[in-house]
Amino acid sequence: MKYPKGIVKHQTNEKNVIYGNRGMRLEQDLNLTNEYYRENDIAYIYKKPTPIKVTKVDYPSRKSAIIKEALFEMPSTTDYNGIYQGKYIDFEAKETTHKTAFPLANIHHHQIEHMRHILEHRGICFLIVRFTVLNQTYLLPGEDLFSFLETAQRKSVPLSYFMEKGYLIRDKIKPRVDYLQVIDQIYGGVKPCKKEMENKA
Amino acid sequence: MKYPKGIVKHQTNEKNVIYGNRGMRLEQDLNLTNEYYRENDIAYIYKKPTPIKVTKVDYPSRKSAIIKEALFEMPSTTDYNGIYQGKYIDFEAKETTHKTAFPLANIHHHQIEHMRHILEHRGICFLIVRFTVLNQTYLLPGEDLFSFLETAQRKSVPLSYFMEKGYLIRDKIKPRVDYLQVIDQIYGGVKPCKKEMENKA
Numbered sequence: 001m002k003y004p005k006g007i008v009k010h011q012t013n014e015k016n017v018i019y020g021n022r023g024m025r026l027e028q029d030l031n032l033t034n035e036y037y038r039e040n041d042i043a044y045i046y047k048k049p050t051p052i053k054v055t056k057v058d059y060p061s062r063k064s065a066i067i068k069e070a071l072f073e074m075p076s077t078t079d080y081n082g083i084y085q086g087k088y089i090d091f092e093a094k095e096t097t098h099k100t101a102f103p104l105a106n107i108h109h110h111q112i113e114h115m116r117h118i119l120e121h122r123g124i125c126f127l128i129v130r131f132t133v134l135n136q137t138y139l140l141p142g143e144d145l146f147s148f149l150e151t152a153q154r155k156s157v158p159l160s161y162f163m164e165k166g167y168l169i170r171d172k173i174k175p176r177v178d179y180l181q182v183i184d185q186i187y188g189g190v191k192p193c194k195k196e197m198e199n200k201a
Numbered sequence: 202m203k204y205p206k207g208i209v210k211h212q213t214n215e216k217n218v219i220y221g222n223r224g225m226r227l228e229q230d231l232n233l234t235n236e237y238y239r240e241n242d243i244a245y246i247y248k249k250p251t252p253i254k255v256t257k258v259d260y261p262s263r264k265s266a267i268i269k270e271a272l273f274e275m276p277s278t279t280d281y282n283g284i285y286q287g288k289y290i291d292f293e294a295k296e297t298t299h300k301t302a303f304p305l306a307n308i309h310h311h312q313i314e315h316m317r318h319i320l321e322h323r324g325i326c327f328l329i330v331r332f333t334v335l336n337q338t339y340l341l342p343g344e345d346l347f348s349f350l351e352t353a354q355r356k357s358v359p360l361s362y363f364m365e366k367g368y369l370i371r372d373k374i375k376p377r378v379d380y381l382q383v384i385d386q387i388y389g390g391v392k393p394c395k396k397e398m399e400n401k402a
Contacts, residue, residue: 038318041318041321043322044315044318044319044322046277046278048249048250049249049250049251049252049253049274050250050253051250052250052251052253052255052268052271054253054271065272065273066270066271066272067253067268067270067271067272067273068269068270069267069268069269070253070255070267070268070271071266071267071268072266072268073250075250076247077247081282081283082282082289083289083291083319083322083323083324084322085322085323086289086322086323086324087289088283088284088287088288088289090284114245117239117242117245118245118284120242121244121245121284121285121286121287122284122286122287123284123287
């Protein structure tokens with residue numbers, strides 16, 4: 001495990017956002033993981049803000065604005081993207097309470113199409129799925145997701161497929177969900193960044 | 202100029218979003234440009250949604266949610282990112298009514314820091330600035346922005362610097378602001394995508 005040297009920053013930016021039932025724990029873990037990657041100069045990957053359509057705004061003063069009415073919109077891309085060692089990274093993350101399969105209804109059709117385009121344009125694209133009841137988190141490469149979609153008639157990806165084609169991401173302390181370790185494993189031979197090496201020394 | 206063959210899609214997704222005075226025309230032009238790039242399978246570059254902190258939500262039914270109070274948050278990254286020919290693309294776009302210089306106060310400190318990291322990690326990063334009164338739109342490569350920041354004591358980038366180091370993006374019909382043409386020019390030798398070649402034929 002890699003621990004950052006020196007003073008540990010307090011994570012004070014857990015935002016007071018309302019998520020409903022949309023897999024908040026995995027999202028929090030990934031936010032902390034991405035923060036860790038940034039603080040250690042490993043990768044710059046961010047969650048995109050939730051798209052919101054603002055319909056009414058109050059301007060009590062020139063500098064402040066309070067939104068008085070707005071609606072959640074459907075995202076047209078995946079939630080996470082950024083850069084890692086010169087490579088374009090793009091992924092969607094979902095939690096499921098199902099124990100034996102991940103229902104594909106969890107991912108919108110245009111998100112699937114987006115992922116297809118990213119792969120065609122030589123980006124690194126994948127799915128992170130957490131089976132909350134089993135407490136198992138898998139990374140499924142986009143290529144394997146599309147192999148499944150092309151051949152299977154099923155509306156959910158069985159857990160066995162994640163076990164066979166995906167990569168189990170083990171819980172760690174820092175970073176919590178070290179998905180880039182899996183990316184290194186798949187795409188191999190990528191040099192660690194300078195700062196990461198300093199931390200290891 | 203490249204015109205797409207066949208039926209021209211109607212652009213019906215200009216969203217009813219409230220922008221205030223934050224350079225909406227350039228943003229609209231860039232949204233149409235990115236849409237053109239996507240429809241022609243040239244690049245997948247999106248504007249990130251405006252970050253909004255939701256503080257009150259009404260759930261009139263299980264499927265719908267109306268936001269009753271929310272605040273605009275400061276973005277921690279640039280507004281646009283995506284993939285072009287396997288490369289990570291990242292940029293910020295701003296309009297100014299100034300005629301002789303672009304005030305750097307228009308870009309937040311953490312956006313500048315973000316751009317620095319992207320360059321260090323071998324992404325393609327730049328600024329698009331439109332001088333609205335002059336009706337001139339420039340692409341300034343990130344490298345040149347940082348050269349300026351390192352040497353200049355000024356709090357604005359003079360127009361002459363954009364003219365010397367930047368690239369004027371000429372108005373076109375489709376796509377409106379063809380910034381990837383400039384990227385091709387700077388980074389050269391990048392093969393056009395299949396569909397683009399079909400359109401040219």
